[in-house]
Structures are given as structure tokens and as C-alpha cells.
Amino acid sequence: MQIVTMRDEHASPVLDVYRLGxxxxxxxxxxxxxxxxxxxxxxxxxxxxxxxxxDGSLLGWVACSPVSGRPVYAGVVEHSxxxxxxxxxxxxxxxxLDALIASTEKAGIWTIQSAVFPENTASLALHVACGFRxxxxxxxxxxxxxxxxxxxxxxRRSPVVD
Numbered sequence: 562m563q564i565v566t567m568r569d570e571h572a573s574p575v576l577d578v579y580r581l582g583x584x585x586x587x588x589x590x591x592x593x594x595x596x597x598x599x600x601x602x603x604x605x606x607x608x609x610x611x612x613x614x615x616d617g618s619l620l621g622w623v624a625c626s627p628v629s630g631r632p633v634y635a636g637v638v639e640h641s642x643x644x645x646x647x648x649x650x651x652x653x654x655x656x657x658l659d660a661l662i663a664s665t666e667k668a669g670i671w672t673i674q675s676a677v678f679p680e681n682t683a684s685l686a687l688h689v690a691c692g693f694r695x696x697x698x699x700x701x702x703x704x705x706x707x708x709x710x711x712x713x714x715x716x717r718r719s720p721v722v723d
Contacts, residue, residue: 562612562613562614562615562620562651562652562653562656563612563613563615564610564611564612564613564656564657564660565610565611565613566606566609566610566611567609567610567611567622567624569597569601571611571619571622572597572600572601574611574618574619575600575611575619575622576594576595576597576600577619578619578621578622578643578644578645579594579600579622579643580594581643581645581646582643586705586706587678587680587681588643588678588681588684589641590703590705590710592706603626604624604625604626605624605625605626605627605638607664607668608624608625608638608661608664608665608668608670609622609623609624609625610622610623610624610657610660610661610664612644612648612653612656612657614648619645620644620645620648620651620653621642621643621644621645621648621653621654621657622642622643622657623640623641623642623643623657623658623660623661624640624641625638625639625640625641625661625665625673626638626639626640627639628674636669636670636671636672636722637670637671637672637674638665638670638672638673638674639673639674639675640661640673640674640675641675642654642657642658642661642684642687644657649683654684654687655687655690655691658687658688658691659691661673662691662692662717662719665719666719666721666722669722670719670722671718671719671722671723672716672717672718672719673693673716673717674696674714674715674716674717675688675693675714675715675716676699676702676712676713676714676715677712677713677715678710678711678712678713679698679711679712679713685713685715688715688717691717692717693715693716693717694715694716694717695713695714695715696714696715696716697713697714698711698712698713698714699711699712699714
């Protein structure tokens with residue numbers, strides 16, 4: 562497996578993996594995949610990576626966005642990590658999160674956060690293994706396919722960025 566910076570040439574497989582995640586109804590509140598221009602514009606270019614198999618196929622991706630334009634939150638990002646269903650259990654998610662943590666810490670980002678459905682136990686376990694902690698649960702925060710859903714708030718505070 563090779564981790565490289567996400568580029569325009571990865572657009573189609575990145576969006577395909579995103580589509581597969583949306584299809585599980587356990588990965589995101591999103592119900593439709595954005596076009597590449599919208600996806601690209603919403604994520605920080607220096608902190609997004611793809612995992613490629615030896616044959617060049619895309620195994621997964623990780624990316625983040627600023628949580629706010631306010632200067633006080635300049636070191637806080639929200640992230641997403643998606644792994645192709647055929648690549649699960651191979652350490653792809655862990656490797657992608659490690660790459661994101663390294664790049665954000667190098668850039669002085671002190672907190673990476675996200676919200677995960679409580680039913681997505683594999684994602685929660687992965688994040689805990691990567692140093693994230695559970696902050697709390699937002700109950701019935703959104704309606705998803707007609708049902709109220711909770712999300713578990715997680716964050717990782719960098720031990721090296723002051």
C-alpha cells in the first residue's frame with residue numbers, strides 16, 4: 562500500500578468510495594455524492610491523502626476541512642476517512658489516519674475532530690486506536706432517511722502542538 566496526496570486524477574475512485582460509504586447509511590448524513598469541484602473546494606489540499614494498492618487501485622481516502630473561519634479555531638479541523646469495502650481489515654484506515662495526523666501536526670493543527678454514528682463501531686474503534694477520545698453523544702441531532710440519528714463526537718488533541 563502506498564499513501565499519496567489526493568489529486569484530481571483520483572477524483573473518480575475517491576467519489577466512488579464515498580458513494581459506497583454513503584450507501585451503507587452508516588458513514589455520513591450525506592445522501593448524495595458531490596461533484597469533484599464541490600468536494601475539492603471543501604477540503605484542505607495539503608491534508609488529504611489516498612491509499613493505493615500495488616496495482617494502483619484506490620483503497621481509501623482521508624481528508625479534512627476547517628471547522629471555522631474564525632482565527633481562534635485555526636488549528637481545528639474536521640475529518641473524514643473512507644475505506645473501500647473490499648479493502649477493509651487491511652490497515653488502510655489506520656495508515657490513512659496516521660498520514661493525516663502527521664501532516665496536520667506538522668502544520669500546527671492541534672485538534673482533529675469528527676462525528677460518527679454510534680452503530681459504526683469499526684470506525685469508533687479505529688479512531689480510539691489512533692488516539693481519538695469520545696467527547697460525548699449528540700442525541701437525535703439529525704433526521705436520516707426518515708429516522709432520528711445520534712452521533713458520537715470524537716477528537717484527537719495533538720500531544721506535540723502547543
